[in-house]
Amino acid sequence: MIVRILGEGQLEVPDSTVERLNELDRALETAVERGDEAAFEPALAALLATVRQVGSPVQADDLRPSELIVPQSDATMTEVRRLLTDEGLIPG
Amino acid sequence: MRGAAAVRDPGRAAAAGLPIEGMVAPMGVMKRVTMVFRAKANKALDRMEDPRETLDYSYQTQLELLQKVRRGVADVATSRKRVELQINQLQGQADKLDRQARDALGAGREDLAREALTRKAGLQGQLVDLQGNYEQLQKEEEQLGQAAQRLQTKVDAFRTRKETIKATYTAAEAQTRINEAFAGISEEMGDVGLAIQRAEDKTAQMRARAGALDELMASGALEDMVGGPHDDIQAELDRMGAGQGVDHELERMKAEIAQSAPRQLEGAQPGSADGASADATATAADPAEAGEPE
Numbered sequence: 001m002i003v004r005i006l007g008e009g010q011l012e013v014p015d016s017t018v019e020r021l022n023e024l025d026r027a028l029e030t031a032v033e034r035g036d037e038a039a040f041e042p043a044l045a046a047l048l049a050t051v052r053q054v055g056s057p058v059q060a061d062d063l064r065p066s067e068l069i070v071p072q073s074d075a076t077m078t079e080v081r082r083l084l085t086d087e088g089l090i091p092g
Numbered sequence: 093m094r095g096a097a098a099v100r101d102p103g104r105a106a107a108a109g110l111p112i113e114g115m116v117a118p119m120g121v122m123k124r125v126t127m128v129f130r131a132k133a134n135k136a137l138d139r140m141e142d143p144r145e146t147l148d149y150s151y152q153t154q155l156e157l158l159q160k161v162r163r164g165v166a167d168v169a170t171s172r173k174r175v176e177l178q179i180n181q182l183q184g185q186a187d188k189l190d191r192q193a194r195d196a197l198g199a200g201r202e203d204l205a206r207e208a209l210t211r212k213a214g215l216q217g218q219l220v221d222l223q224g225n226y227e228q229l230q231k232e233e234e235q236l237g238q239a240a241q242r243l244q245t246k247v248d249a250f251r252t253r254k255e256t257i258k259a260t261y262t263a264a265e266a267q268t269r270i271n272e273a274f275a276g277i278s279e280e281m282g283d284v285g286l287a288i289q290r291a292e293d294k295t296a297q298m299r300a301r302a303g304a305l306d307e308l309m310a311s312g313a314l315e316d317m318v319g320g321p322h323d324d325i326q327a328e329l330d331r332m333g334a335g336q337g338v339d340h341e342l343e344r345m346k347a348e349i350a351q352s353a354p355r356q357l358e359g360a361q362p363g364s365a366d367g368a369s370a371d372a373t374a375t376a377a378d379p380a381e382a383g384e385p386e
Contacts, residue, residue, distance in 0.1 A: 006286060009242055025122050065272075070125075071121070072290075
């Protein structure tokens with residue numbers, strides 16, 4: 001399965017790791033929903049660290065879309081919120 | 093009924109910071125971000141009538157974005173160089189203050205040395221800030237450069253794929269393959285677009301700060317502080333230096349006169365000339381003290 005880290009590119013992660021990633025992702029989602037800044041940063045860092053650890057880079061000329069997209073490492077909670085709605089993306 | 097409302101529109105609820113209650117399966121941030129990217133790609137696809145037309149149109153858009161991201165890299169580089177220039181200027185002034193402090197100490201003026209070092213400390217704070225800006229811009233430039241490289245590779249791959257699809261498939265058959273390639277490139281473009289925006293935001297901030305500093309330097313406010321045309325520390329040191337120069341000159345002249353005067357007035361009297369010379373040395377110490385205005 002392909003996972004994209006925004007600003008960094010795509011990684012191929014083994015399907016066996018998906019449950020672990022989802023768990024970390026749920027912690028991130030909870031932090032965002034509760035507006036919990038203190039929990040947000042470590043949650044995002046933990047998710048990114050695991051994706052990087054289990055993933056291997058996808059060939060640059062691979063045109064397959066990603067199944068999951070992770071916000072960039074220095075993303076703020078506000079930025080992540082905007083990414084969850086289409087206002088976060090550039091029009092066009 | 094906040095929970096029910098949240099279920100109907102989880103995206104908005106999350107954006108508003110409301111808890112999403114009663115959702116059967118939480119989707120997670122990753123999935124939701126992906127859906128936003130996909131929705132955007134689909135919207136663009138829906139606008140096209142002939143799917144093969146999409147390929148050429150999309151390719152054009154990709155080339156434009158590539159131009160834009162390259163300009164972005166150049167813009168960040170320009171900002172970085174400007175900050176670098178400012179760092180060099182401030183460092184030069186800090187070095188100068190350091191030298192002045194040494195000169196002042198050498199001349200026994202601890203008060204002046206202290207003043208110079210105090211000003212230097214003020215500059216150090218500015219320098220640390222600028223160094224931080226510089227590193228941030230450097231990182232931004234590097235990341236954007238890599239993003240440009242990744243997009244370039246995908247755009248090249250897309251061009252090849254596009255020609256294959258156009259040559260091999262009918263419009264109807266091409267659809268699935270186009271959708272696939274389009275989703276992939278569209279995601280990359282969305283990512284790069286966000287990266288450009290982040291870089292623009294960051295450089296705009298830094299540019300504003302650099303502009304303020306340039307203005308400060310141009311207005312002479314900083315010059316006054318660290319010593320430019322109205323450099324009072326240097327003026328003081330110069331005065332002391334000039335004072336010494338004048339003393340030496342006086343000493344030399346007195347010695348000359350003392351040597352020639354006896355011959356002219358009373359004839360050769362070596363003993364008297366020696367006395368005049370000793371006098372000159374003694375007086376030379378006085379103007380040096382008078383050189384201090386306080």
